[in-house]
Amino acid sequence: xxxxxxxxxxxxxxxxxxxxxxxxxxxxxxxxxxxxxxxxxxxxxxxxxxxxxxxxxxxxxxxxxxxxxxxxxxxxxxxxxxxxxxxxxxxxxxxxxxxxxxxxxxxxxxxxxxxxxxxxxxxxxxxxxxxxxxxxxxxxxxxxxxxxxxxxxxxxxxxxxxxxxxxxxxxxxxxxxxxxxxxxxxxxxxxxxxxxxxxxxxxxxxx
Numbered sequence: 001x002x003x004x005x006x007x008x009x010x011x012x013x014x015x016x017x018x019x020x021x022x023x024x025x026x027x028x029x030x031x032x033x034x035x036x037x038x039x040x041x042x043x044x045x046x047x048x049x050x051x052x053x054x055x056x057x058x059x060x061x062x063x064x065x066x067x068x069x070x071x072x073x074x075x076x077x078x079x080x081x082x083x084x085x086x087x088x089x090x091x092x093x094x095x096x097x098x099x100x101x102x103x104x105x106x107x108x109x110x111x112x113x114x115x116x117x118x119x120x121x122x123x124x125x126x127x128x129x130x131x132x133x134x135x136x137x138x139x140x141x142x143x144x145x146x147x148x149x150x151x152x153x154x155x156x157x158x159x160x161x162x163x164x165x166x167x168x169x170x171x172x173x174x175x176x177x178x179x180x181x182x183x184x185x186x187x188x189x190x191x192x193x194x195x196x197x198x199x200x201x202x203x204x205x206x207x
Contacts (some may be wrong), residue, residue, distance in 0.1 A: 005178070006045035006123035007056040010038040010186050011074040022086065028070050030063065036094035037138060038118055039063065039074055045125060049201075078165035078185040079117045087113055100182035101182055104151050104170035108140070109158070117166065122197070124150060125177040147172065147179050150200060154181060157196055161185055193205035 010033060015023040025039045033040045040062050040192035043055035067074050101109075126145045155162070155169035162169050165185030173180045184193070 002126070002204075004045035004047065004123075004125040005049045005052040005194075006043065006125070007052055007120065007190055007194075008040055008042040008054065008123070009060065009076075009120045009190070010039070010040055010116060011063075012023040012077055012080060013039050014073045014075055015071075023072055026074055028067070029198060030067065031119075034094065036090045037116065039067075045123060049194035053190045056190055060173045071120070076186055078167075078187050078205035079115055081096075081114050082116060084113045100173050101169070101171050102173065104148060104172065107170060109168050109171065115166065119165075119167065119182060120184045120186050120188040120190065120191070120193070121155075122181040122184070123175065123177065124179055124181065125175075134177060145178055151181060151183075153200060154196070155183060158184055158188065161188065 013023045013025050013028075013030070015021050022037050024036060026036070031040045031042065032038060041060045042054065043052065043059045046052040046055055064074055103109075124145065124147075151170060151172055159169065162183050162185065165187070167183055167185060169183050173181040173182060
């Protein structure tokens with residue numbers, strides 16, 4: 001069985017001092033999410049959560065340096081209230097695909113025409129190797145991945161932070177490699193989070 005952990009964090013991008021002067025990441029060659037207005041710092045996955053956390057910190061440092069060189073600013077905020085016209089501009093330009101997010105508790109995150117959110121997402125991957133009679137091998141998703149337990153534990157540990165960031169607990173997306181936990185605010189300390197995920201492994205919760 002091969003287990004991997006990966007992190008990605010979203011940033012608002014500003015040009016100049018005005019926080020309403022949002023810049024489009026793609027115009028500056030920066031990675032961006034489907035909303036069009038968030039820079040997405042994504043690091044490669046690792047076998048251990050702490051290693052994955054430090055890979056993210058290294059990628060964020062690289063992006064910060066690149067942004068500074070271009071005279072723009074990455075801002076770590078959990079959410080922003082903006083005029084309707086600003087959010088509507090991005091919706092028109094990038095479209096709004098139907099969300100693939102699921103919720104463990106059946107809750108729905110209400111979209112606001114003036115609220116923009118940013119988060120820290122965690123990818124959990126658990127693959128197992130299959131060997132055919134001819135000796136060829138390939139990997140498939142391990143169906144023993146305990147998604148509900150992992151989500152409930154992290155929801156409980158970050159309950160207050162999730163509420164303060166105007167997010168909801170229980171958000172996740174199924175992926176070909178496992179699943180992505182999506183409830184955490186962008187300002188979550190990734191090293192502390194990694195240590196808590198390592199505790200899940202220590203308690204033999206199937207990651």
